[in-house]
Amino acid sequence: MEAFPEISGSHYAAEKKRIMSLCNNRKGYCIADLARRLDASIPKVTRIVTEMMADGYLVELGKVESSGGRRASLFGLNPNVGYFAGIHVGHEGLTLAVTDFPGNVLHTVENIPFGLENTEESVHRLGARVRSSLETLKIDLSRIVAYGVDLTGRVNHQTGYSYSYFISEQKPIRTLLEEEFGRPVVLENDTRAMAWGEYVCGVAGDEGTILFLNVGWGLGMGMVLDGKLFYGKSGFSGEVGHFPLLSNNQYCRCGKIGCLETGASGLALHRLVTEKLAQGRTSILSPAYKKGDKISLDSILGAIDREDVLAIECIEEVGATLGHSLAGLINIFNPDLVIIGGRLSCTERYLLPPLRSTVNKYSLNIVNNDTHIKVSQLGRTAGAIGSSLLAKSLLLGNIE
Ligand SMILES: [Zn+2]
Structure with missing residues (x-):
């Protein structure tokens, strides 16, 4: 199935796709700039740009600022083409x-x-x-x-x-x-x-190497390395949740024991809270627990929002466990930026301080000094x- 029929059927399909990539994010280029970037002649690029304008993909955005002489036109993507x-x-x-x-x-x-x-x-x-x-x-x-x-x-x-x-x-x-x-x-x-999403239009600025931790019910990681998404051979990279790191004797969903996810995820938070409720600890969730109601992750996140001490203790423990493993990841990847996203990122006020402290404690200072840790900006729309x-x-x- 072809998304760009006019372009794919054209003589200059590769050059046209390259121009479409270059002109991302409202950036416009003049013909001379495009010729340099495509390593093609001015007449050839002029021909290509004329065809792309006729097909509706490019529009003239304005003129290049210049102190004298004829000002060159700037071409960019037509936002209304699709x-x-x-x-x-x-x-x-x-x-x-x-x-x-x-x-x-x-x-x-x-x-x-x-x-x-x-x-x-x-x-x-x-x-x-x-x-x-x-x-x-x-x-x-x-x-x-x-x-x-x-x-x-x-x-x-x-x-x-x-x-x-x-x-x-x-x-x-x-x-x-x-x-x-x-x-x-x-x-x-x-x-x-x-x-x-975060890399292109979220919390990341000019950073080229990013680790994105999706702390939801489970735990996953997305990697942008030197500006490119990293897939691994079959696209299964980033299974950090099943990193066999913990000696907590907890069974994981994958069937193994001690995966990171069993200590640093929504699932782990849920387990920690319900274990403490079973021990008789007091929480705003206690009445519901005693009645036999199901304690959902959302109700725990709600309790944290209402400053429930027991739920806060548990999210702090999750933050420390996540920080411990993140210290190792920072040592390996030396990223510009680590983004904490997923459902648990809404608890940043309590999750981040122990996470940062453990990262500082366990990562190499010389590596860690280069790394910023931020919370997802796009949230649930990322x-x-x-x-x-x-x-x-x-x-x-x-x-x-
Ligand atoms: Zn596992």
């Missing part, structure tokens, strides 16, 4: 983001009710939910160029298979989604999509925004 839609499929429903061609975020919609199941009917329901939200936003569906979809669990973005959904089907889930939307679809792991931006990047060949 849109990209990103869809984060989470346990709590869908999040949708729409970006334009230069990469501006136009819309985000959270909490669209949906539960993904292993049925084709579920893919149709997802399509219907997304179409209905886009129509509410008054986005012309025919102008969506491509879709990005991110899911939890192991995803191979090259084959389009999710190893959590449709494993036994003949067709990868990406193909089912492409049939549903009638457009190219990029499938990605949720944590990697969140990392890319995955959808990242997916939308990835749809364009992958189709242009910026990411292998």
